[in-house]
Amino acid sequence: MKRFLLAATAVATVSFAATSAFAGPTLDAVKKRGEVICGVHTGLAGFSAPDEKGNWKGIDVDVCRAVAAAVFGDDKKVKFVPLSAQQRLTALQSGEVDILSRNTTWTLTRDTANGLNFTTPNYYDGQGFLVTKKLGVKSAKELNGATVCVQTGTTTEQNLADYFRANNMKLNAVTIEKLEEVNAAYVAGRCDAYTSDASQLASIRANDVPNPDDHIILPEIISKEPLAPSVRHGDDQWFDIVKWTQYAMISGEEYGVTSANVDDVAKTATDPNVKRLLGVTPGMGAALGLDEKWGYNIIKQVGNYAETFEANVGPKTPLKLERGLNAQWNKGGLMYAPPVR
Amino acid sequence: MSTEYKPHPEDALSHVEEPATVYPVNPPTKSLDLLGWARSNLFGSIPNTILTLVALFLLVETLPPLINWAFISSVWSSATPDACRADGVGACWAVVQNKYRFILFGLYPYEEQWRPVVSTLLYIFAVAVSCNPRFWSRRLLVVWAVVVFGSGILMWGGILGLPYVENEKWGGLPLTLMLSVLGIALAFPLGILAALGRRSDLPVIRSVSVVYIELVRGVPLISVLFMASVMIPLFLPEGVTINKLLRAFIGIVLFTGAYIAEAVRGGLQALPRGQYEAADALGLGYWQKTRLIILPQAIRLVIPPLVNQFISMFKDTSLVFIVGLFDLLNTVKTALTDPLWRPYYVEAYVFTALIYFLFCYFMARYSQYLERHLNTGVRR
Numbered sequence: 001m002k003r004f005l006l007a008a009t010a011v012a013t014v015s016f017a018a019t020s021a022f023a024g025p026t027l028d029a030v031k032k033r034g035e036v037i038c039g040v041h042t043g044l045a046g047f048s049a050p051d052e053k054g055n056w057k058g059i060d061v062d063v064c065r066a067v068a069a070a071v072f073g074d075d076k077k078v079k080f081v082p083l084s085a086q087q088r089l090t091a092l093q094s095g096e097v098d099i100l101s102r103n104t105t106w107t108l109t110r111d112t113a114n115g116l117n118f119t120t121p122n123y124y125d126g127q128g129f130l131v132t133k134k135l136g137v138k139s140a141k142e143l144n145g146a147t148v149c150v151q152t153g154t155t156t157e158q159n160l161a162d163y164f165r166a167n168n169m170k171l172n173a174v175t176i177e178k179l180e181e182v183n184a185a186y187v188a189g190r191c192d193a194y195t196s197d198a199s200q201l202a203s204i205r206a207n208d209v210p211n212p213d214d215h216i217i218l219p220e221i222i223s224k225e226p227l228a229p230s231v232r233h234g235d236d237q238w239f240d241i242v243k244w245t246q247y248a249m250i251s252g253e254e255y256g257v258t259s260a261n262v263d264d265v266a267k268t269a270t271d272p273n274v275k276r277l278l279g280v281t282p283g284m285g286a287a288l289g290l291d292e293k294w295g296y297n298i299i300k301q302v303g304n305y306a307e308t309f310e311a312n313v314g315p316k317t318p319l320k321l322e323r324g325l326n327a328q329w330n331k332g333g334l335m336y337a338p339p340v341r
Numbered sequence: 342m343s344t345e346y347k348p349h350p351e352d353a354l355s356h357v358e359e360p361a362t363v364y365p366v367n368p369p370t371k372s373l374d375l376l377g378w379a380r381s382n383l384f385g386s387i388p389n390t391i392l393t394l395v396a397l398f399l400l401v402e403t404l405p406p407l408i409n410w411a412f413i414s415s416v417w418s419s420a421t422p423d424a425c426r427a428d429g430v431g432a433c434w435a436v437v438q439n440k441y442r443f444i445l446f447g448l449y450p451y452e453e454q455w456r457p458v459v460s461t462l463l464y465i466f467a468v469a470v471s472c473n474p475r476f477w478s479r480r481l482l483v484v485w486a487v488v489v490f491g492s493g494i495l496m497w498g499g500i501l502g503l504p505y506v507e508n509e510k511w512g513g514l515p516l517t518l519m520l521s522v523l524g525i526a527l528a529f530p531l532g533i534l535a536a537l538g539r540r541s542d543l544p545v546i547r548s549v550s551v552v553y554i555e556l557v558r559g560v561p562l563i564s565v566l567f568m569a570s571v572m573i574p575l576f577l578p579e580g581v582t583i584n585k586l587l588r589a590f591i592g593i594v595l596f597t598g599a600y601i602a603e604a605v606r607g608g609l610q611a612l613p614r615g616q617y618e619a620a621d622a623l624g625l626g627y628w629q630k631t632r633l634i635i636l637p638q639a640i641r642l643v644i645p646p647l648v649n650q651f652i653s654m655f656k657d658t659s660l661v662f663i664v665g666l667f668d669l670l671n672t673v674k675t676a677l678t679d680p681l682w683r684p685y686y687v688e689a690y691v692f693t694a695l696i697y698f699l700f701c702y703f704m705a706r707y708s709q710y711l712e713r714h715l716n717t718g719v720r721r
Contacts, residue, residue, distance in 0.1 A: 042665055043675035050675060052443055053451035054510070081509065082665045087571055094574035180677060180686040187684075207680040210426070318680040 026098055026231070026238035027071070027289060035077045038064035039097035042082040045203065046313040046321070047103045047123070047227075056080045060101040062308040063122055063229050065301070066245045067099060070294040075301040089114050092232055099242055101229040105155075116230040119243040122305075123313075124325040124334050126221035127159050128198040130205055133214050135192050140220035144169040149191035152177050155223075160195050163222045183208045193218075197225055199313065199321055206320040241288055248295045250337035251277055252304030254328055259303040266296060277340045284340060295340070305335060422681050436685040437692045440676040444693065447512015447667035447675075453504065457515040460492035464518050472707055474714060489523070508586045512667030514696065516586075520593060520658045520668070525651050527594045532601025533640075537631065539606055550602070557599035563660050565592045570664040589661045597654045604646040608639030641715045648708035652701050669693060 030036055040048035040060055048058040065075040083091050083102055092100040093115050104110070105125075106118040129140050129148075137143060140163070150157050152175045164171040174191050176182045186194040187209055194201065198221060205212050229246070231239050252258070255274045257265050266278045275281040277295040285292035302308065309326065313319045327333025383393040410431035416424050417434050425433035437444070446454045467488040470476050496515070499505035511519075538550030557565070569592040573583065612635060620630040640647070659670035667675065673693045677686050 042662070042667075042671070043678035045678045045680050049678045050443065050448055052440065054443060054446075054448040079507075079509070082667070084663055084665055086567070086663065087665060090571045090574060094577065096574055180683060183683065184686075203680045208684050 026235045027241065030071060030098055034072075035079050036064060036068045036071060036099065037079050037081060037097045038067075039083045039088060039091050039100045039102055040064070040080050041102045042084060044103055046199070046317060046319040048080075048101070057312060059122055059308050059312045060103060060227075060229070062249075062302050062312070063101045063242075063246060064099055066249060066298045067242055069297040069301040070241065070245045070248070070288075070290055073291060073293065073297045075297075089116070092116065092230065095232070098238070099229055099231055103227050104230060106226045106228045106230075110230070115233045117233055117239050118228040118230045119239065120246050121226040121228040121334075122246060123199070123227045125197045125199050125225035125227055126325075127156055127195060127223040127225065128201055128221050129218040130186070130194040130196075130201040130215055131192060131218060132189075133216055137193075137218070140218045140222065141167060141169075143193055145172070146192040147172040147174055147190070149174045149176065149182050149186045149194045151175070151179060151182050151196065156196055159223045195222075198324075199319065202321050203319040207318055237289055241290065244288060244340075245294075245298060246305075247337040247340070248277060248298050249302070249305040249308065250328075250335050251340055252295075252299045253306040253335075254330075254337065257299050257304060258307055259300055262296060262299045273340060422685065425685060432688050432691075433685040434688055434692075436682045436688050439682065440673075440679075440689065441692075443513075443676045444669070444672050444689070445513045447516065447672045448510040449512060449515075450504070450506060450510065453498070453506060456495045456498070456503070456506075457511070457513070460495045461515045461518055463488045463492050463495075464515075464522055468522060485526075492519075508584065511586070513672045514669050516666065517655075517658050517669040518700075520590060520661065521651075521655045524590065524593045524597060524654060524658070528597035528601055528654070529647075531594065531598035533605050533636070535598060535602035536605035536609060539602065540609055553595075554599045554602050557595055558603070562593070562596050562657055563663060565596050566660055566663050568592075585664050585666060589664045589666055593654070593658065593661075596657075597650065600650050601647065604643050604650060605639065607646065608641075608643035609635065611642050612639055641712075644708055644712050644715070648704055652704050655700060655704070656697060669696065 038061075040056060040058075043049045044058070044060075046058055048056060048060040051057050061080065064078045064080070068078040069075040071077075081091065081097050083097070083100075088100055088102050088104065089110070091097050100116070101122075103123075104118075106121060110116050111118055129143065131137050131143075135146075137146075143164075148160060148171065150160055150173055157173070157175060160173060161171065174185060176185055182194070182196075183204055185191060186204070194204065196204070198217065201217050205215050205217065209215050229242060231242055251273070255271065255277065257274060257278070262278065265274060266280055269275050269278065269280060272281065276284050278299075279285055279292035279294065279296050282292045285294045288294065291297075303311070309323065310316065313321045315322065323331075323333060325334050327335065329336035382389075384390045412431075414430055415432035415434055416430055418438050419425065419433075419435040420439070422433065422435070424430070425435060442451070442454065446457050449457055467484055470484055471481055494500065495503070496511060497506060497508065535550045535554055538546045539554060541547050541550070566589055569588040570585065573588065577583070616634055616638065617630070620634040625633065659668055661668050662671040662674070670693060673689050677683055677689055682689075
């Protein structure tokens with residue numbers, strides 16, 4: 001009996017491995033429903049925020065659109081569920097959303113105890129300091145005794161205290177709850193420095209202070225904030241789909257495939273990597289349990305990573321963010337997609 | 342005309358030896374004269390004079406700059422915030438001009454926003470009709486049924502060639518109005534039932550009412566909503582969800598119902614026992630007694646606390662942001678995430694405050710009217 005069970009298990013394992021396109025419950029549910037349900041931030045410019053006409057825009061939003069393009073071949077088949085910070089983890093755990101793409105830092109606790117599987121960061125952020133040039137400070141280490149504006153109730157506040165303690169500096173924190181009010185306090189000169197995520201600081205420097213040239217962002221980044229989409233534990237196939245959707249966008253940039261030239265590239269490509277990515281050479285889609293044109297659809301309808309970066313947070317947008325850590329791996333950044341093969 | 346007190350002619354003749362006469366005191370001067378009014382009210386005593394001067398000083402200091410900020414050097418219309426960035430510019434009302442559609446209607450599809458407009462007007466119409474005592478009859482129920490049903494069709498669509506709009510996309514003013522109007526409509530009967538239940542002789546009904554009222558009153562609304570939005574999904578099987586809007590709505594109704602129950606109970610207890618006994622003596626049954634004798638008198642007594650409750654509920658609907666719904670306040674907040682317009686948040690919030698004030702002020706005035714109207718004959 002024991003031997004029989006063992007054999008049965010072995011057979012089952014082999015057959016399981018052979019059908020790698022085994023449909024997980026999430027993909028089935030999504031296909032049956034006809035749309036991907038995506039948890040997003042209720043409003044964070046550049047990442048996920050509704051525009052004047054109520055359409056969701058942002059790089060977090062684009063991840064979900066890309067997943068819809070990969071699954072359905074139509075980036076419109078996605079429903080956005082705006083979630084507050086308190087709601088976000090439960091919403092994913094309880095199955096209210098299929099993907100959580102909401103400016104969420106990848107941490108050990110969330111990855112384990114909270115039952116989330118982070119796919120791969122779509123934005124590498126970190127906490128920094130914005131100061132006026134008049135202060136004459138060149139490094140965050142010189143901020144001893146400085147008055148620092150910070151928003152309450154975020155890990156930002158904790159990081160700030162930790163950093164000052166670790167460097168034996170005296171801290172006068174001015175904590176304010178609302179983002180607009182922290183901005184106003186800094187603009188009015190109530191504090192010497194303003195600490196927040198570097199992406200946030202760049203947009204404040206570009207939009208809120210009267211003259212951006214009077215302010216600088218100090219070089220020190222005091223925390224790591226890899227912002228990544230996540231899915232529930234327990235459905236590896238869905239995890240793969242979201243992860244590889246993001247990798248397809250990153251690879252697209254690496255190989256120079258854009259939404260504008262993807263049709264030409266698909267016809268004339270000689271690079272086997274590109275051919276596999278766009279489904280000219282089949283196999284990749286089947287492995288994911290998707291249509292062979294999944295990669296083509298993502299890039300055609302949503303664009304590659306560089307395109308969504310430029311459209312939502314890049315220098316031409318109000319946020320005016322540089323690529324920095326979010327450049328490709330061969331250009332000094334951290335965006336590195338494993339090979340599509 | 343200011344009149345000064347003059348001793349009565351007879352008093353002048355009275356002898357000094359007589360016991361001190363108590364002079365009849367003239368009624369306080371009721372003068373329409375501006376100067377007289379100012380002398381008695383503003384400069385009546387030294388502390389009064391000081392206070393008046395301080396108040397005048399503050400007014401002179403703040404009012405002209407405020408008017409200048411809000412009306413004179415303000416930017417009323419501009420497609421980009423550049424015009425607001427110039428030196429010496431006051432309020433940037435252009436932020437409202439650029440964002441009002443999103444503030445008022447939230448995520449509702451842009452091309453379809455006439456539907457929430459019509460739906461809001463329907464609700465305002467129904468409320469206006471219901472406020473007029475001339476129309477108080479059973480026909481009002483028909484009006485309400487038509488309005489609720491009609492606005493439901495308008496907002497959801499999916500038939501009559503209207504594209505379907507799921508209620509996750511509803512937002513702004515229509516959402517706030519619907520949550521409050523329908524919330525009041527459901528919470529009011531619930532509150533009356535709970536108040537009656539709490540005074541019932543049947544132990545089961547009484548304890549259920551007491552537990553409901555005390556339990557709900559013992560926690561803040563935000564935690565009721567939080568429970569509804571965060572805890573409930575955890576108990577349901579994966580993939581099964583209750584609509585967010587419905588969850589929030591139920592939370593609000595339960596919460597407001599408990600407070601209304603206590604207000605109504607105050608009215609019930611203020612009624613003299615004789616009213617109950619007289620109704621019994623007439624041979625009325627419990628429901629007849631309650632409907633015809635008790636409630637009409639009890640509710641009239643508690644109009645001020647009831648309206649107070651309605652006003653606070655209207656404003657409390659803004660807490661549904663915790664469930665991720667875009668009510669009027671949350672749409673402003675979201676509209677202000679646009680970094681271009683973010684620095685002009687004060688103007689956007691002032692705009693929203695005006696909308697809230699308009700509705701709350703209407704409720705307050707209406708309650709005063711209602712008290713006058715219903716109190717004919719029993720005014721004290």
